[in-house]
Structures are given as C-alpha cells and as structure tokens.
Amino acid sequence: MTSRDEHEMRVGFAGDAKKITVDVPTGDAPPWDLDTRLTSVGGRTRRIDAVAKVTGRARYAYDVDLPGMLHAVVARSPHAAGRLASLDLSAVAALPGVAAVIPLKEPGNRVRFVGDPIAAIAAQRLDQALDALAAVRAEYTTEAAVTDFRDHPDAPELVRGEVVGPWPGRGGDEVAAALAAAAHTAEGTWICEVQTHSCLESHGLVAWFKDDGTLEVWASTQATFGVRGGLASALELPEEKVRVHAEFVGGGFGSKFGADAEGVAAARLSRLVKCPVKLMLSRFEDHTCAGNRPSAIIRIRAGIDARGIITAWDYDAWGGPGYTGRGGGTRHNPTYFTRAKTRNSHRDLDSATDAGRAMRAPGWPQGNFAMEGMVERLAELAGMDGLAFRLLNDADPIRQAEWRLGAERFGWEQRRNPKPGTPRDGDPAHLLRGAGLASAFWGQMGGTGNQVTCRIHQDGTVEARNGAQDIGTGMKTVMAVLTAEELGIAPERIRVTMGDTNDPVGPASGGSTTTPSLAPTVRHAAWLAKAELCERVAAALRVEPGSVRCEGGRVIAGDRALGFDEACRLIGPTPVEATGRRFRNYEGYQDSVAGCQFAAVVVDARTGVVRVEKMLAVQDCGLVIDTLLAENQVLGAMIQGMSYALHEQRIVDRATGRMLNGDFLNYKISGPADLPDMEAIMFPVANGKNNVGAAGLGEPPAIAAPAAIANAVGNAIGIPLRHLPITLDKVLAALAEARRNR
C-alpha cells in the first residue's frame, strides 16, 4: 500500500467552502486549494501553438508529404449486409502507378455496412489509386438487412412518435408503487437521430515501414498511444518499434481513438512496398465509415409529490449503434432524483450501418434531452416555473449556485414566455419567443498511469514533454501554464512537446480525461524539477538548500535574488530533469462537475425556422487552469449542441443502407450564419481531487445545450418537441396539429 500524508485543505467554492483532511500519497506535490494564490493559472494565456496555426505552419497528418510517398485508397462494400463471395484483385496490380494491393476481407467474410472495407490499393498518385478502384472485382451474396434501428424486430412500436406497449414489470415494482402514490404523473417518448463527428480534418494517417523494421506514423488521432498499440498488435510488432506523431490534429470529438481498418491497411501496404503510404478518408468516407453518435428512443414515466419533489423515475431507452450492436447507451444527470425511486433500462438495437463511436459525452446529450424534457413537463404539472422546479429538486450544491447565477445573467424572468404559444408584447403575430434551460453533469476526475518530463537547461530553457496529443483543446498551453506556475516564470517561456510516442506515456483524449489526468503530473514534474534546481543553485552558492525558492521570475537564495536565467546558468551542462507521476485521486469535495445552460429562441410560425438568439452557460471544471481555454471549450460545445438540436441528422436510405447526405451541403452543421449571442461563465471549484484540482471540461458543456434549446422551443410555441433535430417540418407539423386541436 502506498504511504500517504494527511493534508488539510479548504475546498468547495465561495458559497460552500469547507475544510477537509485528505490523504495525499507520499511524494506528491502539496495540493492547491481555495487559499492558494496562483499567478499564471486562471489567466488568459495566448495558446503557445497559436502562431503556428494562424500562419499555416502547423503540420497536420493530412499535410505530411514524404519523399517517395504513395497514396492509398480503400475499396468498400456497396451492400449493407451479406458475404463477400469472391474477390479478384489481379487486374488492379497491372494498372499504371499501382504499387500494391491487399485484400482486407476474404471470400466468405461478412460485410456489415455500406462502406465496409474489402481491399486497399497504394499507387504513386492519388488519382491512379482512385482509378484502380474500378478494377476491383468483388462479388457478394447479399441479405436483407435492417438499416434503421426502428425497423429492428426488438424495437418498440411507435405510434405518432410515442412508444406504445407495456412497461417492463420486472424490477420496476418500487417505481410502480411510487408512481401510484404520486400526486401527478407524466409519460412521454423522445427520439434522437444519428449525428456524425464531422471533424474538419478527416481520419487517416501516413505510415512508413522502414528498412530497419520500425514503423513511423503521422496520424490524425486523439490517442497516439492507442494508435501505436493498435498498429503494433495488427502488424505483430513490439510497441517499441512503432512511433506515432500527432503534433496537430484537426478535431476528433471521440471518433479518432484507433488506427482503424484504414490505418492498419496503410501500414501493411507500407510494409509491402517499403515506402511511406498516405491514406486519408474522403469527406463521404468520413461521414459513413468513421463513426457517429448513435440514435436513441427514450421513454420516461415519472411522478412528483404534492410539493413538486420528483418521487418516481422510470426510464427505458433503446440505442441505435449500428452493426456492432454496442455502445448506444444513454445517460442523464442523476442529481434531480435523489428522493425518487428509479429504474433505468437500456437495449441496443443493431442495424447494418456504420458503427457508433464515442462522441463528446457519449449518450449524454440524448439522455439529458429526454430527461430535461420530462422535467419541464413535471414542472408544468407542479404549477412551477422550470427554474424554481429545478432548484427544488437538484441535489448538487454547485449547480444550485450556478442556476441562480446563470438565471440572473441570462435574464430568465424576462426571457421566459409566460404564455407559451403566443407572441410577446411588441412582436408580430408569427414570431414566437421562448426560453429554456437544462443541466449538465460529468463525473471524470482523471486517472493514473501517465508521466511528464520537465527539463531545465542552463540557458534558462524549460521543457515539458508528454507523448499524448493536443486535439485543439489547448493541452500544450495547459502544460505551459502549470509548469510556469510552479517555477514562477511566464507560460510563454515553456517549450512544450506533445504528440510523439517517444515521449512519456499519456492518456487518450476522451471522456474529458486528458487535463485531469495530465495536469497533476505536469505539476508534479515541475515541482520535482524546481526542487532539484534549487538544490543545484544552493550548492553553487554554498547556501542551505532550504533557503532557495522560485518566485516572481526570480530564484531567491537566502538574501540574494537571481533572475531565473541567471540561476539556471549555475545548473551546469547537465540539465535538471524530473519525471512527474500521476498519483491516485484524493477523497476531495465532490466527484462530479456541474453545469447548466440557458437558451432563448425565436420561432417563425410561418416558416417553422428556429433561431437561437442567446445562449449562456455556467460551468464548473474544478480549478480553471486557463480561463480563455476553458471558455473556448464551453462555447464550442454549446454550438455543437445547438447544431445537434436543430440541424444534424444522418439520412440513410432504408432500402440500401446508403447515407444520402454524406457531405456538408446536405448534412447541415451550424455555421456562422446561425451564431447566437453567446456567453460562457466559468464557475471555479476547489475540488481537492488531486494536487491541481483539475477536472474534465470537454464533455460536460456538450450535454445541456440540446435540451435547453428544445425546452426553449417548447416554451416559445407551447408544444413540446421531442424529436431531434428540431427541423422546420417538425415545427410546422406541431403548430398545424395544435391549430387542429384548438
């Protein structure tokens, strides 16, 4: 068992601060808390790689060009389901420029979706490789297939958008009793369509299998070490013989964790021809073969008591994760249900389409959309305003404070439409305004198993190195800020290297784990390096080691104050080098982060067009390491959520399983023209979970926006819309039905 030291710290936030005693593993840096005064942390640092990005000098995988490099493409199944009957590649090899062709399936293998890889071709030029696709002779025995999860034999029956059929009895006895005892109950169905990640840089890599038996790779990935492991295993190489680079990555959002079949194919082709091979997916392939956020059907019945407390919560969900039949689960914020009897069930329904992958808060936007929609209905039944109802039910002390702050800054009272479905004073009759709100929850405080190197050179250069990737979140800058804080110098002075598996091991960028996993390690490395720097300075100046400290850009040694560079000259030619470790998390203040979002919309009742006018987020991420980076994450997540709520939908032809809108014209993503007024308010919390107090931030702000917007539309038009995306046809249909029912 690890030895540990008791450490008293003040945690929480201004409205709920408390002293706790935590067990800090021996050897860890003393943790920061509410009372720690920090200089660089919490500021607004210009990203240390920003200039490379704005000048076009940043090199992404797609930009890599090596002497003698070949270009590869993948031949894919045109059928959604069946078996490969025969595969003849002999005509391909004879074509001009073609250097190698390999099968990726053998006759008899299943094809599982339109786009399933069957062969890969490398040629001197990309156009030659593309031309060669026509020479692939493949025959298939096809089968009838379900290409939409709603057509699966186990799918629930939907009548006018509502699941019909009995509720499962088993395990639901307590909930059934709570429902029977409730003052009010409600029931409803929510549906979400498939969203694609739509990273602007498509998936792919350049693989170079060299004469010495090593494989060097430049990948567009959010997991350098994952790609290394995947390629090593597929090519039966020791991991030490594979080196993966990802210095700049054009987005990932959960879809770029592995080498994928295409990456393995490029590496195999390179091994055959002993040349670098580049394989980047086209936009259509990226939409259709590189993952997506699964669709969902969610049915909820719930009850409240006479005071409006939620007492029963029965949640039944079906996910549509594609051919794997796995990973379509949905999740929702649990903090409203601490006084309720609850039951959750989930079933995945496979279909012959591309497999779902993790996408920014996997399962949460779907689940929270349904949950917050039901909460809205329960508030109505309780005769309460949506905000007051949430304040009554939400058990999270952080979010309680956030609701109040957000409501005031957003102008909840003024923006909420008191008479849903009618125009506000001064508006023309066809313009309907409304406001909505929703919560966000995330429970990721980072994990162990990574290392960071901190090196201080005699010329004053400070390096921080880790082999994981910065996918655009600003992780390199986070490393600079934390190292600078510990050494008392400016973040701009730190030279950060990320995205090379020859450096110390780091996490995959998923589940909002990168910052909380790495930040304490970065700090630990800098803290150890600082101690050694102080020792060497003390030895050179012949003073007590304990009398030397780093502060305000200087190194103070007894009664002398040296500039940082001046002190570094005393190090000598061997740099100070320290390897930081990630210790386990402490007990801390809270294991989750809280957030909430508000949205105001205007709906044109003549056209059905929904415009978001204003969005506001209040978000906790533990210690805010850099305010600008944190706000960047939140603002970007809000627009992705708006895009999911209003625009994005993969459309698959049910007969053939082929995606009909695999581009950016027909697959609509929110663009500059859709931009609302936006505000992100960071809500810092000293969580006491690690030596920094960092928590994850990538996912939580992506969870609330779709629900908040859907609720705002409901408030505007007076009819809840429970099927995402809320396109104008759905708005018009709902308004027409309301007119008929009047």
Place this chain on the structure above:
Amino acid sequence: MTSSKVLGTFVVNGEPHEVAYAPHKTLLEVLREDLGLTGTKHGCELGECGACTVLLDGTPVVSCLVLAQEVEGRAIRTIEGLADGPDLHPLQDLFAELGASQCGYCSAGFMLAASELLERNPDPTRDEIRAAVAGNICRCTGYIKIFEAIELAAARLRGEQGQPTREMLYGS
C-alpha cells in the same frame, strides 16, 4: 488519366512560381502538393466547408473547386502570404489572442475570407461579417471568438487600438 505534366506559372503571395503539374489538378492540389503550401487545408473537396479558401485576384474562392489551369498567371493569396514578413496580419494576431483558432484546421479559410471583407469594408457590422464567412465551417470554436477577432482586427486596421473589451473577455 494522363500522367504527363504541363508547365505553368502561378503568382502566389506576390511571387511567380513556375510549376510542372498534372493538368487535372485543382488549385488546392497544386498549392499543397506542388508548391508545398500546406496552410491551405483539405476539408471536403466539394466547396462546402471553406477550409481551402484562398484569394484569387483579391476575391475569396474555394480552391478545391478551381481548376489550376484556369488561374495561371492570376494573383493568388494564401495564408502563408497574409503576414507581412514576420509581422502577423491583425487577423492572425487576434485569432491567436482570442482563441479563435482551436484545432486550427479551419482558421486559414476564415482569415482569408475575412481579409477580403476588411479590404472592401473597413468597419463591417456583425451581419456583414456573418455574410462574408457564411461559407466557412468551424467544428471547435462556436464562432463567437472568430467574429470578435474579425471585429477587433477591423478596428486595428482602421488605426484604432483594437483591444478586447471587457465584454469579450468576461462576458456582458
């Protein structure tokens, strides 16, 4: 497809370049593959995302839809030519300053489209900015920082101070 190349001159960022290139190539491909100017990005190759935007005789075009042969001799500006030597263009400086560039993949296209707007309209409204960059998609930033960076760059180009306001930094 033919493998023979043709010889042509492209005037990129003020410098003529004589290039032997495959005649079927798009301007995007010639810039990236034959001139090594990879700051112009592949996004969709269908003219739908704006990542490959460059200026052609001062007008924004999506270079993935421009046949290279058609623009020989005409003035092409790419992201590599936006800075004045070591001095960043105010757009570049403010994209960096405000975090308008996250993964960075769309940034060049946005800045080139915006630079053309600021050439013809030194004091654009937010709606005019909206129209100028409506053909560009960003998946990371949520756009608001891009708009603010363009507004501030316009101010700087007009000779005003162009510092971020308190609202830009801390919300309203």
